[in-house]
Amino acid sequence: MWSRAPDTPYILVDMAALDVVDRYVNALVETGGEARRLGQGEWGVTVRSEATGEWPLDLGIRLVDGMLRAQAHALRASDALNPWNFLHWNRQTRLVRFACTRDGDIWVHGDLPAPAVDEPSLDRLLGLIAEAALAARELERGSAALGAAPEADTRPAGAWPAI
Secondary structure, eight states, X not given: OOOOOTTOOOOHHHHHHHHHHHHHHXXXXXXXXXXXXXXXXXXEEEEOXXXXXXXXXXXXXXXXXXXXXXXXXXXXXXXXXXXXXXXXXXXXXXXXXXXXXXXXXXXXXXXXXXXXXXXXHHHHHHHHHHHHHXXXXXXXXXXXXXXXXXXXXXXXXXXXXXX
């Protein structure tokens, strides 16, 4: 899933986007941020737990086939949240979207076409992903803090719990 076919060359537009992301990641490191190049066309950025709450937020960035994709794991699966409610949030977001794994983990994804990658658009994309992930974590904290007694369960067997 994360590998490029050996016979698929990077095109000139991809190379320009690679340079932009490299400069961005290097600037983060120079200013004390946690960022690293993982391989050709792959980077990782970590937002420290002091800024995110319980645990750090790791963002993965990958450029392949003319698209720059960034993603972050927002939440572990929890009975306190209904992952289907994130579909409603997707109707209100721009550039980024929520996804749910089979296990119920919540991820945030975003994409940019390689020709559109410049430092402001990359910063905006990563900022929106981080903001969405932190909003999901805040929702989880709010749901856990409520601790209200659950209503009578009228859901079909196997359905996700409501928020």
